[in-house]
Amino acid sequence: MTRLYLRIYLTVVASLLVFAAAFAWVWHSRGGPYDTTMHSQVQVIANALPPARAPMADQQQTLDRLAQGLPVRLALLDASRRLIAQSRPRPGIDDQPAVPRAGEALWMLHLPDGRWLQASLPRGGHQPLHVLLLSLFTLAAIIGVLVLPVVRRITARLERLQQAVESLGAGDLRARVAVEGQDEVARLAQSFNQAANRIEALVGHHKSLLANASHELRTPLTRIRLTLELIAPSVNEERRDGLQQDIGELDALIDEILLASRLEALPHLEATEAVDLLALAAEESARHGGVDLEGAPATVKGDPRLLLRLLRNLLDNASRHGIPPVQVRLQVADGRAELVVRDHGPGVPEGECASVFEPFYRGSAARDRAGTGLGLSLARQIARHHGGELACRYEPDGAFAFVLSLPVAS
CATH class of the missing domain: 3.30.450 (Beta-Lactamase)
Known part of the structure; x- marks a missing residue:
């Protein structure tokens, strides 16, 4: 890609050279x-x-x-x-x-x-015409030398503005750019900073409102659960089990909303430590039961609680929407740990694979099944906070799998 300052600079120099050449041609042909x-x-x-x-x-x-x-x-x-x-x-x-x-x-x-x-x-x-042409080309060279720092200074400010825009688009709401000068580029930088301030304020207000609303839902949910326990003997067992399941889903949804809000508010992890990913997978697989685990030890750097939550969401999703047996495979290659969670269910249609990680997205195969709709979205969010990625694919034998890739700790 051609740099903007080079394009402007070469345009100025080329214009001067074309002018000198045209002047020489007119002089030579018409006197x-x-x-x-x-x-x-x-x-x-x-x-x-x-x-x-x-x-x-x-x-x-x-x-x-x-x-x-x-x-x-x-x-x-x-x-x-x-x-x-x-x-x-x-x-x-x-x-x-x-x-x-x-x-x-x-x-x-x-x-x-x-x-x-x-x-x-x-x-x-020297012929006077040669002297004149030499003067014109010398003037073009001098102007070219003087124009370069001016053009470079203007485009350098545009490059810093571009970096700030990319940082803001990547989720860094604190990204700002220094306002230099009083020209159009300076006004553009000032407008960007004002827009970034409004976006940060709106997103911050949205996160605060979501977190506070989710937190406040805990109290009535606890009262409903307590009331259900008090009236349990007089309620039909099937209705009571349905109510308890609904309360459990609400509780899980609130928990995931709070965690998602906290992750969005933190551009980086607050604390990290060396985590044995194989041991963490073994712990979570034992809790689910009926999960086949194999692989080599792999140490990654991150928050063990968040990584455990990531694995739990993946195994919950496989248990809820897949068909046993659920298999977990861990391997290390090219400095990255790859954890594959696969089952033998119908999987996700290829057209929905890119959308399955969106919040509250329920595929056509899981529209009437239990779940909050935030598990996979939260899992990918945790993976990206650890410098990794979470994706889905079909294995060579046709099994559907979620693939977690994380950098191995040195």
């Missing part, structure tokens, strides 16, 4: 002030010189008078470029032969009567 001046000089010199048939002495005298005070040597040639006369050399300055040598000619004027007037510098010189 310019220099050509007009030269034509005028030709006419003036032709009027001053004697006719071509005039005596050589008259032509020599006129040529010396024209060269008087000029830092050039003049030579008058006939139509076939044979020397007619030349200005006399000045002692100490024009000690070299008077006839111009190769590389010494500055210009040659073609007179209307066919003669040529040649002007030369003994020590060489």
